[in-house]
Amino acid sequence: MIKILFLSFLFLFSFAKDGVQTYGEVKDGELFVYITNNNLFDITYKYIATYDELYPMQPLPIEKSLEGNTTTLLSKFMILGKQYKLTNSYVWTLGNTNSIHNDNYFYRLPYALGETHLVTQGFHGAFSHSGDSEYAVDFGMEVGTKIYASRGGLVVMTKNDGYKSGPYRGFAEDANHITIKHDDGTYGKYVHLKQNGVAVKVGDIVQRGDFIGYSGNTGFTNGPHLHFVVFKGKDTKSRTSIPIKFIAKSGFVINPIVGNRYTAVK
Numbered sequence: 452m453i454k455i456l457f458l459s460f461l462f463l464f465s466f467a468k469d470g471v472q473t474y475g476e477v478k479d480g481e482l483f484v485y486i487t488n489n490n491l492f493d494i495t496y497k498y499i500a501t502y503d504e505l506y507p508m509q510p511l512p513i514e515k516s517l518e519g520n521t522t523t524l525l526s527k528f529m530i531l532g533k534q535y536k537l538t539n540s541y542v543w544t545l546g547n548t549n550s551i552h553n554d555n556y557f558y559r560l561p562y563a564l565g566e567t568h569l570v571t572q573g574f575h576g577a578f579s580h581s582g583d584s585e586y587a588v589d590f591g592m593e594v595g596t597k598i599y600a601s602r603g604g605l606v607v608m609t610k611n612d613g614y615k616s617g618p619y620r621g622f623a624e625d626a627n628h629i630t631i632k633h634d635d636g637t638y639g640k641y642v643h644l645k646q647n648g649v650a651v652k653v654g655d656i657v658q659r660g661d662f663i664g665y666s667g668n669t670g671f672t673n674g675p676h677l678h679f680v681v682f683k684g685k686d687t688k689s690r691t692s693i694p695i696k697f698i699a700k701s702g703f704v705i706n707p708i709v710g711n712r713y714t715a716v717k
């Protein structure tokens with residue numbers, strides 16, 4: 452997302468529909484620019500400024516992560532003349548580059564206890580598990596299968612109204628999903644849920660094993676399944692997925708193998 456804010460004179464704001472906004476304030480001959488992230492999730496942003504009659508007090512552009520529900524000083528400029536002008540623009544993406552995944556955590560399989568599902572695509576899967584989905588896992592299951600949280604946390608994003616699907620990246624935005632922030636600042640994402648199949652809302656705190664929604668076949672998909680991935684911020688444009696471990700009836704699963712079936716246990 453790119454947002455542009457034009458600032459001049461005393462006290463100006465930008466209101467952003469995406470939950471991120473900047474505003475400026477003049478104090479003692481200096482212009483202070485703040486950034487607010489009103490989302491529950493962390494973001495990683497890149498801030499670029501063009502200006503006249505101002506002198507930046509820090510190197511630009513700035514690339515940083517910002518926690519959810521937080522305001523911070525973004526940049527500071529010395530005002531050199533009365534006709535000063537500042538144009539801010541920024542891009543951001545969900546995720547914090549400073550988060551460190553708890554690699555000792557064993558995830559619960561995201562379906563009902565005692566149920567068994569087939570892994571249809573594992574880590575590095577050729578169909579779509581590359582880039583920021585490198586360590587995603589697909590579990591084949593009928594549309595409407597109950598989904599349970601693999602790990603507890605805060606629900607920070609959902610999409611519930613998608614209904615299109617197809618085996619092309621162009622359908623990716625149509626996928627319904629739930630994104631949960633874990634206590635180590637990483638995120639678990641449950642994707643391809645059926646239309647109106649999301650049973651939680653942004654702001655809910657869910658525990659490991661809580662029912663959260665129904666699987667489906669929405670978005671970039673070639674058949675009904677659940678896509679599950681854990682990620683953190685990588686840079687201002689992308690995220691990095693994390694190799695995770697599961698606990699199954701057969702024991703610990705370090706690398707879910709395509710064609711294997713795994714039974715959910717607590």
Ligand SMILES: [Zn+2]
Nearest residue numbers: 587588589678
């Ligand atoms: Zn997948």
